Amino acid sequence: MSAPLLIQRDGAILTITLNLPERRNPISDGEMVDALVGAIEDADRDHSVHAVILTGTGKAFSSGGDLSKMAPGKGLRAHHPAGTVRNYRDGIQRLPLTFQNLEVPVIAAINGPAIGAGCDLACMCDIRIAASGAKFAESFVRLGLVPGDGGAWLLPRVIGWPRATELALTGRTIDADAALEYGLVTQVVRPEELLPVARSVAEEIAENPPRAVRMTKRLLREAQDAALPTVLNLSAALQAALHETKDHEEAVSAFLERRQPNFTGA
Numbered sequence: 001m002s003a004p005l006l007i008q009r010d011g012a013i014l015t016i017t018l019n020l021p022e023r024r025n026p027i028s029d030g031e032m033v034d035a036l037v038g039a040i041e042d043a044d045r046d047h048s049v050h051a052v053i054l055t056g057t058g059k060a061f062s063s064g065g066d067l068s069k070m071a072p073g074k075g076l077r078a079h080h081p082a083g084t085v086r087n088y089r090d091g092i093q094r095l096p097l098t099f100q101n102l103e104v105p106v107i108a109a110i111n112g113p114a115i116g117a118g119c120d121l122a123c124m125c126d127i128r129i130a131a132s133g134a135k136f137a138e139s140f141v142r143l144g145l146v147p148g149d150g151g152a153w154l155l156p157r158v159i160g161w162p163r164a165t166e167l168a169l170t171g172r173t174i175d176a177d178a179a180l181e182y183g184l185v186t187q188v189v190r191p192e193e194l195l196p197v198a199r200s201v202a203e204e205i206a207e208n209p210p211r212a213v214r215m216t217k218r219l220l221r222e223a224q225d226a227a228l229p230t231v232l233n234l235s236a237a238l239q240a241a242l243h244e245t246k247d248h249e250e251a252v253s254a255f256l257e258r259r260q261p262n263f264t265g266a
Contacts, residue, residue, distance in 0.1 A: 007039055012206045017056060020057075024060035028091070029075070036095065040052065044103055050105075050206035050210050050213065052107070054106055060112040060118070061134065062113075062114055062118030064115050064139075093150065105213065107126065107128075107201055109131075109195055109198035110129065110194075112131065115136070117151070127186060129194065132188055140171070155167065158183065158184060210265045211242060212248075215241070215242060250264075251263070
């Protein structure tokens with residue numbers, strides 16, 4: 001059996017690839033959850049990583065759950081409801097909690113169908129770029145289920161309540177162009193351009209002072225649910241910290257001297 005993930009480091013950019021193409025890269029298995037949580041937490045702790053790209057091998061980004069493991073005693077479903085609750089909590093639900101706490105930016109390079117939990121995984125990322133053949137579905141209802149991985153929280157924050165409700169209640173599949181129209185992705189590109197374009201965006205992020213990038217992401221995440229006074233107080237605290245960094249001084253000096261800055265992360 002192949003390793004669930006492929007991990008490649010290129011300078012300040014880390015690429016994580018879901019690597020179960022024969023099963024369309026499901027993310028519901030404990031092995032995949034452990035591997036993915038471990039990889040992105042390692043990237044977050046390593047401040048020399050300035051951006052992460054998440055993609056999939058084969059024809060799919062991720063099929064979400066593994067339908068072959070939905071019988072009692074297999075996968076997330078236990079022989080008793082209390083066990084199933086525990087399996088979700090200790091399994092796939094670790095993913096949205098981990099992604100929500102990340103400071104390193106994550107770009108989803110969606111190479112093919114992102115279905116069910118696969119769609120939700122894309123929503124956990126900060127930026128989503130799709131290949132032209134990608135498809136998306138919040139399809140749990142068609143299996144007689146609800147989004148058990150946080151999709152009811154994630155999807156409305158990405159595309160808004162009305163469209164998220166429509167997709168979740170119909171289970172409808174949309175193509176990449178519709179995903180672009182909905183704001184689910186920011187770009188649709190030819191398949192052969194997907195990783196180069198994702199890397200270009202990652203490099204553009206990585207050119208900025210790394211502490212400011214991470215703090216900006218943290219502020220954006222905290223602002224999703226906080227009141228304006230709370231966000232303003234946090235903004236002031238983060239700003240005070242960044243004013244003391246050498247990269248801030250370098251950015252101002254480079255601007256005034258009309259030269260390219262040299263950021264060191266200090």
